[in-house]
Amino acid sequence: MGTTAATDADTTAETKTAGVVGGSGFAGGELLRLLDGHPNFELVQATSREYAGKSIGGVHPNLRGRELRFSEPAELEPVDVLFTATPHGVTMEHVDEYLDAADLLVDLSADFRLATEGQYDEWYDGHSAPAYLDVAEYALPELNRENLQDADIIASGGCNATATLLGLKPLADAGVLDGAHVVVDVKVGSSEGGAGGGAASSHAERSGVVRPYAPTGHRHEAEIEQWLGLSVSFTCHAVDMVRGASATCHVFPDGPVSKKELWTAYRGAYEAEPFVRLVAGGSGSYRYPEPKAVAGTNYADVGFELDPSNERIVVFSAIDNVMKGSAGQAVHAANVALGFAETAGLEFAGLHPVGSP
Amino acid sequence: MGTTAATDADTTAETKTAGVVGGSGFAGGELLRLLDGHPNFELVQATSREYAGKSIGGVHPNLRGRELRFSEPAELEPVDVLFTATPHGVTMEHVDEYLDAADLLVDLSADFRLATEGQYDEWYDGHSAPAYLDVAEYALPELNRENLQDADIIASGGCNATATLLGLKPLADAGVLDGAHVVVDVKVGSSEGGAGGGAASSHAERSGVVRPYAPTGHRHEAEIEQWLGLSVSFTCHAVDMVRGASATCHVFPDGPVSKKELWTAYRGAYEAEPFVRLVAGGSGSYRYPEPKAVAGTNYADVGFELDPSNERIVVFSAIDNVMKGSAGQAVHAANVALGFAETAGLEFAGLHPVGSP
Amino acid sequence: MGTTAATDADTTAETKTAGVVGGSGFAGGELLRLLDGHPNFELVQATSREYAGKSIGGVHPNLRGRELRFSEPAELEPVDVLFTATPHGVTMEHVDEYLDAADLLVDLSADFRLATEGQYDEWYDGHSAPAYLDVAEYALPELNRENLQDADIIASGGCNATATLLGLKPLADAGVLDGAHVVVDVKVGSSEGGAGGGAASSHAERSGVVRPYAPTGHRHEAEIEQWLGLSVSFTCHAVDMVRGASATCHVFPDGPVSKKELWTAYRGAYEAEPFVRLVAGGSGSYRYPEPKAVAGTNYADVGFELDPSNERIVVFSAIDNVMKGSAGQAVHAANVALGFAETAGLEFAGLHPVGSP
Amino acid sequence: MGTTAATDADTTAETKTAGVVGGSGFAGGELLRLLDGHPNFELVQATSREYAGKSIGGVHPNLRGRELRFSEPAELEPVDVLFTATPHGVTMEHVDEYLDAADLLVDLSADFRLATEGQYDEWYDGHSAPAYLDVAEYALPELNRENLQDADIIASGGCNATATLLGLKPLADAGVLDGAHVVVDVKVGSSEGGAGGGAASSHAERSGVVRPYAPTGHRHEAEIEQWLGLSVSFTCHAVDMVRGASATCHVFPDGPVSKKELWTAYRGAYEAEPFVRLVAGGSGSYRYPEPKAVAGTNYADVGFELDPSNERIVVFSAIDNVMKGSAGQAVHAANVALGFAETAGLEFAGLHPVGSP
Structure with a gap:
């Protein structure tokens, strides 16, 4: 780390x-x-x-x-x-x-x-x-x-890769990704497309979208694989915001993992980091990472939840892509x-x- | 009529x-x-x-x-x-x-x-x-x-002219605009700009705007003047919606006008019209015309309010510009x-x- | 069917x-x-x-x-x-x-x-x-x-269950889900929360969100399991739209599946259906299902893509939740x-x- | 000043x-x-x-x-x-x-x-x-x-009053408002309503609005009158943004005013001010004040345009209301x-x- x-x-x-x-x-x-x-x-x-x-x-x-x-x-x-x-x-x-x-x-x-x-x-x-x-x-x-x-x-680094890597790296370092199966479902804002314009990114066409793009074969997979040592199933969606990238990582580990092990992995990785905040649960409207809460900042908010009935870890990671x-x-x-x-x-x-x- | x-x-x-x-x-x-x-x-x-x-x-x-x-x-x-x-x-x-x-x-x-x-x-x-x-x-x-x-x-007709004319024509026909002073402040959606695109109308640049454009000299003034017989002070703003044109007309009549006279003028003009609805007051969230309520339809919602302290009539008119x-x-x-x-x-x-x- | x-x-x-x-x-x-x-x-x-x-x-x-x-x-x-x-x-x-x-x-x-x-x-x-x-x-x-x-x-049926079931049922009927592993990542609009209001669903707090909710254990899983005969890993996100539910289903079948088999399954299931449209690929801005394109209608748009490098099928399904x-x-x-x-x-x-x- | x-x-x-x-x-x-x-x-x-x-x-x-x-x-x-x-x-x-x-x-x-x-x-x-x-x-x-x-x-000060006063005070100090007729048409974001919530301010009801509220008799008129020494015709609209207040002031002076006089008045008032910027004309997408450009900041952007055919000055003022x-x-x-x-x-x-x- x-x-x-x-x-x-x-x-x-x-x-x-x-x-x-x-x-x-x-x-x-x-x-x-x-x-x-x-x-x-x-x-x-x-x-x-x-x-x-x-x-x-x-x-x-x-x-x-x-x-x-x-x-x-x-x-x-x-x-x-x-x-x-x-x-x-x-x-x-x-x-x-x-x-x-x-x-x-x-x-x-x-x-x-x-x-x-x-x-x-x-x-x-x-x-x-x-x-x-x-x-x-x-x-x-x-x-x-x-x-x-x-x-x-x-x-x-690439914006989508950054969100994904910050969400998953502690699991990789803790060995949780060994043999695991990982789906990464990303939602991004319009600033990712750059300042150029074009009909598909016009306000009238892009407002209110949940639009799949690069559903398979996104180039950021290469960066992710390089740093995690495993391939992920990666799909991007354009949603209605200007700044922001949010990665939801569905991780299916090879064996059982406890919530305590997860906290240990994430706290160990990030407690000294000035720009990564762990956000998992709590009360109020903002219980998990979301891009609004980091907009304009250099923070990455990272959180997770265990889904015992599906033997799944859900990791949320949110950054301002710009x-x-x-x-x-x-x-x-x-x-x-x-x-x-x-x-x-x-x-x-x-x-x-x-x-x- | x-x-x-x-x-x-x-x-x-x-x-x-x-x-x-x-x-x-x-x-x-x-x-x-x-x-x-x-x-x-x-x-x-x-x-x-x-x-x-x-x-x-x-x-x-x-x-x-x-x-x-x-x-x-x-x-x-x-x-x-x-x-x-x-x-x-x-x-x-x-x-x-x-x-x-x-x-x-x-x-x-x-x-x-x-x-x-x-x-x-x-x-x-x-x-x-x-x-x-x-x-x-x-x-x-x-x-x-x-x-x-x-x-x-x-x-x-032009979209902004249509919203304005439907708001003001009953007043013109009732003689209320004779010698009156009229300001028309219009708010429009991005579909008015057409399907072309361009940097200024990209989602990243146009989201969340309240952007003055054509602050003076808008061409639709010509249509308005042609049908009302008077010149109006017309200013347009782009706001964050895709469809919709909303005209707020600030009318300063030459002499006093009662609310009853206004209702008579508007009811007389529109009670037989299949696509114009009078919306003025009432309770709930939707008390005045607003473009959301007519989106996708051929309705024009028209309403008004008297401002006695300023000897002003405020007329609201909302349409779907498309x-x-x-x-x-x-x-x-x-x-x-x-x-x-x-x-x-x-x-x-x-x-x-x-x-x- | x-x-x-x-x-x-x-x-x-x-x-x-x-x-x-x-x-x-x-x-x-x-x-x-x-x-x-x-x-x-x-x-x-x-x-x-x-x-x-x-x-x-x-x-x-x-x-x-x-x-x-x-x-x-x-x-x-x-x-x-x-x-x-x-x-x-x-x-x-x-x-x-x-x-x-x-x-x-x-x-x-x-x-x-x-x-x-x-x-x-x-x-x-x-x-x-x-x-x-x-x-x-x-x-x-x-x-x-x-x-x-x-x-x-x-x-x-429930809105999220409907989007998911329409996306996956043809695969279930074709046997593709036998032994498969399925992740369903859903994005929904604010109308799902109902007409009540509340601080978290206020415009100021909910605008521009990508907000995980019910990250695990969503009740609609029960409907989905009842009709598909398998459990899915289901996670919901609130995004910035009012109407719409979009389900991205990441399906990992037990064995290889060809694109032709997928087309056969989906065409067989839906070609006589008046409200289901297959949308997969093509050109232009709208190449996959997205909720904007069905807003206000009773259509479900369904599409898919093969990800050979991950042995994955990505299914997109979009409806107006209301x-x-x-x-x-x-x-x-x-x-x-x-x-x-x-x-x-x-x-x-x-x-x-x-x-x- | x-x-x-x-x-x-x-x-x-x-x-x-x-x-x-x-x-x-x-x-x-x-x-x-x-x-x-x-x-x-x-x-x-x-x-x-x-x-x-x-x-x-x-x-x-x-x-x-x-x-x-x-x-x-x-x-x-x-x-x-x-x-x-x-x-x-x-x-x-x-x-x-x-x-x-x-x-x-x-x-x-x-x-x-x-x-x-x-x-x-x-x-x-x-x-x-x-x-x-x-x-x-x-x-x-x-x-x-x-x-x-x-x-x-x-x-x-009140947010709408602040936007209006910063737009008009230089004209008042220069005597341009003596005997003038002033219409103030304001557009505001949802944060003005506070953190409470309520059905009308829910995301589903408030998204995409151009909604007149307080069309007459807004309390901020009192602050404005106190500092300008004249009454204004004031109308507010809720629009789809979270932060921001934008005032468009339509000023009809008693006699002719040149663009040079306006520049002199505004430059004199604001050239030493650390938080007021004059934005009038130029090229590009951002030629007039708009709330996006000051969001999160303590700036007020102020600009104006002459409308000779209507003997009108249009003043634009934009702030972040929070x-x-x-x-x-x-x-x-x-x-x-x-x-x-x-x-x-x-x-x-x-x-x-x-x-x-």
């Missing part, structure tokens, strides 16, 4: 400069917000092919009043840390250029998440810079904290890599009440 | 054939649904440049199982009635061709709503077939029933023109509960 | 009188709408303890203008068919009274869905009129059409029982576009 | 203790979040009659993990600042008790917003502690900054009163994208 969270890191650490490639998309905009408010980063550049010359607040209305303007992606400035929030395939094509410009590259795309060229051949369309696959470290600090600390390339599932995870990993306080820039607690955040 | 509604029309009237030009958009799809279920129409053709060859149910999931397929707009079949649901400018360009193909042309665009070429010069980009402006009759039966009965071209504001109005007008029962094919009562319909 | 649908039933059948007990709730209101527009029913009574004396349109705004007023439940009028839409436990307590008042009792609660007193002891709090359990017939015509035709009591999952199913079953056209009063095609219906 | 914002205030100011009476409601919960994260406050008590003994995170899921538990309202601890977020009438009843417990009382209810007992007789049900009306200062720093600095009681319209405004005012940095604890920038926040 990696080393302990550096919650007592030196908050007077020197400031690092940061740039964002692909700053007009949803993940890129979230990076701009987080870096703009981060005590240890100075945001010096944001690129956007489409909006070069426009102020970042003209695209992201929450950033109104900032002076920074988008620049052309070809005109990279040297920075300490470069975050890339570009479509799949761009970072692998430009990785040398990016590593020239920065000491640390944090990529939010899928380009460096998998370990081998063979996986890219199987799940994607191959890889154009396979030599760097060994260099890159997977971002999730809860899974890979110790390897982040001297990383040159950090690969931020934060813990993307930009927040990337900043968290950078904090770890650079020795900043892990929660620096990620302190927002979330809102109550909140609608479809 | 036109002649009385022909609620006792001959329901055994002979069947007419109908075609729809522009059947893949939202208004066109609604026409297909209404004509498919209409007792006096046989739907024989639906055109779509983009989806020619595809079944209509492949575009409109509520029409799954119908055998009709989209055909090319250039291959019009002769029909008794041709409904055109095309972007502004298409019908005026093809009007001769359409009138060759059909005895009655019912146009859902803005191309024939205004009376004079001068209005089109002022509010649009001119008009290419001004000779037909005198031929066309404005669709709203509540305003123009008697002229529909032998019409060759019917111009279905129905009473477009396709339903067109079918209603065609029913009048052809002597069918006015409510034929338009009997759906709406749903309760219903969300953002 | 019962006898063939009587789509060519005598539509000139004599009219029957109908009453609704519990007409102010959501299912009761939907019954009022359906019976009011039904060609073979005359709606003569609607009861409501809370709203006795008020017009039905004062509670259900879609029924504005109807003259019928709610009456006290104690003052039942004799009718041909009595529909009861009351909370669990009421019908079993009053069953003798109801059967005195009507020739046919159609109950929308859970009181007569299960076959034996023992099941009620296990899943509910026992049963106070167990002698009638043998008399009652389960409503779903697709499963039990032939037994409905001379029924005295019809028990309308219609096919409750009032629509009840009217459909009454149509069968009384020899009316099966689709009588249930012809509404649904809307496109439509939001969170 | 008060004194200049103390943006360079001493951020190393000593810490003050704070308590919240009425901490389980929406405004109370927001106070808990803000005070918990505030650099100059130590949150020492939160009261709740209903939840006494429960952890604050059990009611407000965004506050999971905090150790503080609700206590009984009768057991007040002495604090430097007491924030009261109770229903109307409670603070005036307990004001002596509250002032005994704290040096500064910040009340979020309407109890001390108006200046005279006569206003409470006219708009509310009188006042039980009128002697304190002269003591209390209205919270909005943009209107009343200089008087807040030695206040004993601060009355946080923040700038309630708890955020209260903390801002307390910051001013105590000499803290005005933005302390209120730095959250908001999210993009965001749904119905």
Whole structure:
């Protein structure tokens, strides 16, 4: 489970400069917000092919009043840390250029998440810079904290994979998944589709949906399998929210498991983690993890229930896909890599009440 | 207020054939649904440049199982009635061709709503077939029933204009608007933007909005002025629903008006109308007109309240913009023109509960 | 699969009188709408303890203008068919009274869905009129059409059970479920919670949710097991829509199954069914069943996908919980029982576009 | 417009203790979040009659993990600042008790917003502690900054009044409202109704609404008139969002006004204000103020448009009703009163994208 969270890191650490490639998309905009408010980063550049010359607040209305303007992606400035929030395939094509410009590259795309060229051949369309696959470290600090600390390339995890992995990793580490049968049924918001638009994602067509997509063969299965060591039956549904990914994992273990064993596994995994909260039962309206309760934050809420009559464990995991599932995870990993306080820039607690955040 | 509604029309009237030009958009799809279920129409053709060859149910999931397929707009079949649901400018360009193909042309665009070429010069980009402006009759039966009965071209009204006109026409007819000052504040759903998509209308950007658009100078002002004889201060807002247009009209009359006079004006105007309901006060959750309560139907709910301290009348008017504001109005007008029962094919009562319909 | 649908039933059948007990709730209101527009029913009574004396349109705004007023439940009028839409436990307590008042009792609660007193002891709090359990017939015509035709009591199925059963029954009949492992992950709208309100179901708390509830031990499992002959692992989630229930069934059969075998099973089961549509693949935005596409209708859309890498069948089933999952199913079953056209009063095609219906 | 914002205030100011009476409601919960994260406050008590003994995170899921538990309202601890977020009438009843417990009382209810007992007789049900009306200062720093600095009681403004006043005050100060005619059409989210619930505010009934309420005679008119010196025609609508209040003000000035004069008035009023942003025109999706863009923040976005053909100014003003319209405004005012940095604890920038926040 990696080393302990550096919650007592030196908050007077020197400031690092940061740039964002692909700053007009949803993940890129979230990076701009987080870096703009981060005590240890100075945001010096944001690129956007489409909006070069426009102020970042003209695209992201929450950033109104900032002076920074988008620049052309070809005109990279040297920075300490470069975050890339570009479509799949761009970072692998430009990785040398990016590593020239920065000491640390944090990529939010899928380009460096998998370990081998063979996986890219199987799940994607191959890889154009396979030599760097060994260099890159997977971002999730809860899974890979110790390897982040001297990383040159950090690969931020996929949102659905993140929700799933945080729900299931403690079971894997406790041996509960050995020989188990796992179904993962995911519900996601419209921000997962990116800022582009298109008829199917128009408000009129997408409002109120429970829409199956990628019912089988979702690419995030590869990341999940890589970290859990087992294949899962994975199905995604679009539902009516903007931010959020919620994974319901139906686990059928090989033998009986008690509730106490589950609590031991989850508490052991997460009690020192600054961004994972165990939410299981209790009273009130919010008894299990749900994405509303973590919207805008870097938290992952994880909970579970035993179903004795079906010899089943039901695990619920909820994140904000733009934060813990993307930009927040990337900043968290950078904090770890650079020795900043892990929660620096990620302190927002979330809102109550909140609608479809 | 036109002649009385022909609620006792001959329901055994002979069947007419109908075609729809522009059947893949939202208004066109609604026409297909209404004509498919209409007792006096046989739907024989639906055109779509983009989806020619595809079944209509492949575009409109509520029409799954119908055998009709989209055909090319250039291959019009002769029909008794041709409904055109095309972007502004298409019908005026093809009007001769359409009138060759059909005895009655019912146009859902803005191309024939205004009376004079001068209005089109002022509010649009001119008009290419001004000779037909005198031929066309404005669709709203509540305003123009008697002229529909032998019409060759019917111009279905704009959605926002329809909501506004139904709210204010009884006041105009009663003389209450003489010298009055009128503000119209409209709230509309995303279906008004059409089926196209685009970043601003994506689910992620448009969910949860209260977004001013066309804060001044909305083209529907021209229709409103044409039928009320006065100019209104008109502002539109996009809100989070798919179907619906709600007009709140703040009327400042020249002299005092009593609640009794208002009831007399509205009851006189609408008591014989099959699709207008007066909703003012009462108890429960639904005390004033609201678009939810008419979603999917051809009803317009109209109500009002007196504000003595401000010498103001507040008029509320709610319609489904795709129905009473477009396709339903067109079918209603065609029913009048052809002597069918006015409510034929338009009997759906709406749903309760219903969300953002 | 019962006898063939009587789509060519005598539509000139004599009219029957109908009453609704519990007409102010959501299912009761939907019954009022359906019976009011039904060609073979005359709606003569609607009861409501809370709203006795008020017009039905004062509670259900879609029924504005109807003259019928709610009456006290104690003052039942004799009718041909009595529909009861009351909370669990009421019908079993009053069953003798109801059967005195009507020739046919159609109950929308859970009181007569299960076959034996023992099941009620296990899943509910026992049963106070167990002698009638043998008399009652389960409503779903697709499963039990032939037994409905001379029924005295019809028990309308639960919404989640209906979605699940329609998705899985063809597989059970084809033997695919023998020895299979089945996970059912359901997403439902807020109308399932009824018309009552409460803090957790307030708009502010429930908007935008993906909220697990009844993660294990849901009572509808009993109905599902009764008709499929196997236990399923069932978990429900509240999502942001008002109407709709969507069941995603992850089926792990005992041996290999081909896509062709699946098509054969589903086509055989449903090709003559007037209210079940197979939706699997194709192009466009609506490639699988989703509740939006059936909102307001009595359709169930059912589809499936094979996941060869996990030896899994994914079945999607979507209904409107207030219609096919409750009032629509009840009217459909009454149509069968009384020899009316099966689709009588249930012809509404649904809307496109439509939001969170 | 008060004194200049103390943006360079001493951020190393000593810490003050704070308590919240009425901490389980929406405004109370927001106070808990803000005070918990505030650099100059130590949150020492939160009261709740209903939840006494429960952890604050059990009611407000965004506050999971905090150790503080609700206590009984009768057991007040002495604090430097007491924030009261109770229903109307409670603070005036307990004001002596509250002032005994704290040096500064910040009340979020309407109890001390108006200046005279006569206003409470006219708009509310009188006042039980009128002697304190002269003591209390209205919270909005943009209107009343200089008087807040030695206040004993601060009355946080009403949400709709806040949106309206921020939109119109610059026009009033510039004389543009002299003799003007003003219509204010407001759209609000469901959090305005509070945490209680009830059938009309249930998700099923309130989703997708555009629902007029308080169409005339809204109590916030009194606050508006008190600060603008003129009466406005005010109408509210509930729309489908959780947080947010949006005021569209249609202003008909007595004589001609140029766009330049408007810019001068608004820039002069707000250029030094840390929480008011001018948003008027530009390109992109967010060209005017809208509540989404300020959700979760203490910003008010204000913009305007000239409508020369109607001699009208349209002013748009958007806030988060729980923040700038309630708890955020209260903390801002307390910051001013105590000499803290005005933005302390209120730095959250908001999210993009965001749904119905």
